[in-house]
Structures are given as C-alpha cells and as structure tokens.
Amino acid sequence: MATAQPFDYEGLFANNAPFTARAPNRRAKYDFAVAYPDPDTLPLDELVDSLKAALDREGKDLAYYPDPSGMPALRQLVVDKLARDRDIHVSIDDVVLTSGSGEAIGMLIQAMTNPGDVLLTEEYVYLGTLRQMRRYGAEVVSVKCDDDGIIPEALDSTLQDLKDQGKTVKFLYTIPTFQNPLGWTMTLERRRKVLDITGQYGVPIFEDDCYVDLRFEGEDVASFHSLDDSGRVLYCGSFSKIVAPGMRMGYLVAPPDVMGRAFSFKTPSGVNQFAALAIEEYLKNDMYQHIDDQNQSLRAKRDAMLASLGENFGDAATWSRPEGGLYVWMTMPEGVDLAALQEQAFNEGVGYYNGMMFSPEGNGKNMARLCFGHPTTETVSDGVAELAKILTKHGVLGG
Ligand SMILES: Cc1ncc(COP(=O)(O)O)c(C=O)c1O
Structure with missing residues (x-):
C-alpha cells in the first residue's frame, strides 16, 4: 500500500497557539535545579490508607463528575486552614481547587490580561509564572527588591513611570514568603507599604x-490578604509543598466577580477527585505533624547547603540564608556567566537554574538558584562541592 502524504495542518491553527516543545523533566546526578520537596518525608503509606478510607466511604460517587469548583470538603479544609494559619476569612464559595497552583496562576493571568497589559513582579520571579505571563501576551515589569522584600520607593516610581506612559497595570504578583527564587520573606512593614502604594x-x-508552611525558623508574617479589607488581594496556595507536587492540587481564592471570570479558564469538571479524596482525608488527621516532620528535614538540608557553600565557595560568592522554603540564591561576582555554564554543569552532574531564567528583564547571569529539598543531606553537601569543582575547572572559581 502506498504511504499517504502526512496531512498538512498548516493554516488550521489558532493564532494564539504557538508551537511549544515538550521536553521531559531531566535530572542531574546532583539536582539543585527544581524546587522538589523531600521524597523521604512524603506520606505515602498514609495517603494510601487515607484514600482507602475515603473510597470506602464515598467511592461510589466517582461515578459522577466532581464538583466543578473541586471537592467541597477539601475546599472547607482550605478555608479552615487559611483562617487558622493566615488570618484569611473566606467561604468555600471563594475557593476553587486547581490542578496545582500553576493552574490558578494561569486562570488569573488569562482572566485579567489583554496582550500588552503590564503585570508587575518582584525582581526575580518563579519561572512558571513568568512563562504564563509571557504566553498570554503580558508585558512583565519587575520591581527592585532587597532582603526585606519589594523596595517601596522602587514600586512607587515604577508605577508612576508606567502611569506616565499610559500603560495599564493589571496586578502585582508577589511571592512574599520564601520568595522564589530569592528566598527572603517580606517584612510586615514592607507588606503594609506595598499595599498602600498599590492602593494609591x-x-x-x-x-x-x-511556600508559607515550609518555615523551619523565625516567625510567620501576616498575609497580604489579611491586611486588606477591600477585596483587593487575590490569593493562591498549593498542596504541592505540603503533600506532593505529583498530586497536582492547589487553589485560588478570589472574590465572586474575579472568580467568575477566572473560572471560565478552568479545565472543566473540577479537579482529580481521587487526589482530592486522599489529600483531604490525610490532612484532616495529620497536617501539622507532617509539616513539622518535613520542616525538620528541610532545615537539615538547608544547613548542609549553607555549610558546604561556606567550605567550597568561601568569599567567592554570596548566598541567601532562607528561614524556610526549598532553595538558596547564590550570587557570584559580575562577569561570571552561570547561564553559559548551566548546560555544561548539568552534563557534568550538577543541575541548577541560572538567574536569567527568573528575570523578566533577563538579568542575573551571575546568579543561580540552588534547591536543597530533594537530595539527601549528604548529597546536598557533595553536590555543592561538585559544583565548586566544575566552576573551578571552567575558570569561574579559584585559580
Ligand atoms: C512560587 C510558586 N508558585 C506556584 C508554583 C506551582 O506549583 P504547583 O502548580 O505544583 O502548585 C510553584 C512551583 O514551584 C512556585 O514556586
């Protein structure tokens, strides 16, 4: 039989559907690139037991499509947790479960952005968010930060400049606790100022x-949401960091007018009910104990990374000392190109993400995010030593 000519789809695609390569996740021997949690503290047996208990009780309901907003009992758990831990008081109607908080972020970006609108971020920002902002045509503008968070004067002058240029700013996206990738937590004073300035x-x-639950040192800082009583703060959270990213479960919290619009971009038929049942049943019994166990392990890994950076980099670099979260932000002298070396380092066994990947303006090639959540404590130490060796070999360190 003659082989048919492949069908030509050119000319049939939607204008807003760029071809997007699908690269599988790669992991180096020493993997500091991605903010994975600690695999050894994942509550696997407990999740199986919880799923079994939940299915025994309400498994037959899997014959239905789930609630479009996500399992009510898990949304109630979110409501109760937010009230208890973040002084956020909302009802389950204000909460929609999403496939990881990545979906929540995408829904809000799509609901609020026309191509060319400005979205503000911190100086370096979680690259999943940055990609989605760009994907939907936003102009992403960053605001300078220091170790206390967004610098109020910089925020004010950026907003004034944008106003003078006649540009529409749709929202400021912030990761105020254990900022990804910078690692700091914004102080209360800064949060108040940022609220005040954006309000003007x-x-x-x-x-x-x-990342708010991953605190192993210091005190929680009040959420932006709790400091505002006008509905001007939208909020998202995730079960990726306290249960597992593989479960793909997060949530968006927004007032009805915003949620109604964002919801139009939600994948239909709710979220995976299997995952929701297991998470709800597990967390209603064991949440805080599990968070404590996980954080103890993360603290040991953070300490191992800081110690190994001290031993192997000395004063050739500076780095953050986060009180929680999953990563350290390392800065090397101007002129060092960690972007150019990233692929080489990966091939030689150490994965990291260079600063440019997180910068809306493409700055930060002398910087890198090093995640310590997934490797063992020992592997963290060895991996940092290996990174120093690789950088020495390529003439960036020592000599
Ligand atoms: C700041 C921030 N927001 C959102 C996400 C998305 O996480 P998920 O979709 O797994 O909830 C991540 C993932 O690392 C993140 O770092």
Whole structure:
C-alpha cells in the first residue's frame, strides 16, 4: 500500500497557539535545579490508607463528575486552614481547587490580561509564572527588591513611570514568603507599604503563598490578604509543598466577580477527585505533624547547603540564608556567566537554574538558584562541592 502524504495542518491553527516543545523533566546526578520537596518525608503509606478510607466511604460517587469548583470538603479544609494559619476569612464559595497552583496562576493571568497589559513582579520571579505571563501576551515589569522584600520607593516610581506612559497595570504578583527564587520573606512593614502604594494606583495584589508552611525558623508574617479589607488581594496556595507536587492540587481564592471570570479558564469538571479524596482525608488527621516532620528535614538540608557553600565557595560568592522554603540564591561576582555554564554543569552532574531564567528583564547571569529539598543531606553537601569543582575547572572559581 502506498504511504499517504502526512496531512498538512498548516493554516488550521489558532493564532494564539504557538508551537511549544515538550521536553521531559531531566535530572542531574546532583539536582539543585527544581524546587522538589523531600521524597523521604512524603506520606505515602498514609495517603494510601487515607484514600482507602475515603473510597470506602464515598467511592461510589466517582461515578459522577466532581464538583466543578473541586471537592467541597477539601475546599472547607482550605478555608479552615487559611483562617487558622493566615488570618484569611473566606467561604468555600471563594475557593476553587486547581490542578496545582500553576493552574490558578494561569486562570488569573488569562482572566485579567489583554496582550500588552503590564503585570508587575518582584525582581526575580518563579519561572512558571513568568512563562504564563509571557504566553498570554503580558508585558512583565519587575520591581527592585532587597532582603526585606519589594523596595517601596522602587514600586512607587515604577508605577508612576508606567502611569506616565499610559500603560495599564493589571496586578502585582508577589511571592512574599520564601520568595522564589530569592528566598527572603517580606517584612510586615514592607507588606503594609506595598499595599498602600498599590492602593494609591488602584492596582490589585496577587499573593502566591505556596511556600508559607515550609518555615523551619523565625516567625510567620501576616498575609497580604489579611491586611486588606477591600477585596483587593487575590490569593493562591498549593498542596504541592505540603503533600506532593505529583498530586497536582492547589487553589485560588478570589472574590465572586474575579472568580467568575477566572473560572471560565478552568479545565472543566473540577479537579482529580481521587487526589482530592486522599489529600483531604490525610490532612484532616495529620497536617501539622507532617509539616513539622518535613520542616525538620528541610532545615537539615538547608544547613548542609549553607555549610558546604561556606567550605567550597568561601568569599567567592554570596548566598541567601532562607528561614524556610526549598532553595538558596547564590550570587557570584559580575562577569561570571552561570547561564553559559548551566548546560555544561548539568552534563557534568550538577543541575541548577541560572538567574536569567527568573528575570523578566533577563538579568542575573551571575546568579543561580540552588534547591536543597530533594537530595539527601549528604548529597546536598557533595553536590555543592561538585559544583565548586566544575566552576573551578571552567575558570569561574579559584585559580
Ligand atoms: C512560587 C510558586 N508558585 C506556584 C508554583 C506551582 O506549583 P504547583 O502548580 O505544583 O502548585 C510553584 C512551583 O514551584 C512556585 O514556586
């Protein structure tokens, strides 16, 4: 039989559907690139037991499509947790479960952005968010930060400049706790100022609080959401950091008018009910104990990374000392190109993400995010030593 000519789809695609390569996840021997949690503290047996208990009780309901907003009992758990831990008081109607908080972020970006609108971020920002902002045509503008968070004067002058240029700013996206990738937690004073300044320009805040439970040192800082009583703060959170990213479960919290629009971009038929049942049943019994266990392990890994950076990099670099979260932000002298070396380092056994990947303006090639959540404590130490060796070999360190 003659082989048919492949069908030509050219000319049939939607204008807003760029070809997107699908690269599988790669992991180096020493993997500091991706913010994975600690695999050894994943509650696998407990999740199986919880799923079994939940299925025994309500498994036959899997014959139905789930609630479009996500399992009510898990949304109630979110409501109760937010009230208890973040002083956020909302009802389950204000909460929609999403396929990881990545979906929540995408829904809000799509609901609020026309191509060319400005979205503000911190100086370096979680690259999943940055990609989605770009994907939907936003002009992404970053605001300078220091170790206390967004610098108020910089925020004010950026907003004034944009106003003078006649540009529309749709929201400020912030990761105020254990900022990804910078690692700091924004102080209360800064949060108040940021709320105040954005308020003067009529700009909402989108608070991404997905790391807030991973605190192993210091005190929690009040959420932006709790400091506002006007509905100007939108909020998302995730179960990726306290259960597992593989479960793909997060949530968006927004007032009805915003949620109604964002919901139009939600994948239909709710979220995976299997995952929702297991998470709800597990967390209602064991949440805080599990968070404590996980954080003890993360603290040991953070300490191992800081110690190994001290031993192997000395004063050739500076780095953050996060009180929680999953990563350290390393800065090398100007002129060092960690972007150019990234692929080489990966091939030689150490994965990291260079700063440019997180910068809306493409800055930060002398910087890198090093995640310590997934490797063992020993592997963290060895991996940092290996990174130093690789950088020495390529003439960036020592000599
Ligand atoms: C700041 C931030 N927000 C959101 C996400 C998305 O996580 P998920 O979709 O797994 O909830 C991540 C993932 O690392 C993140 O770092």
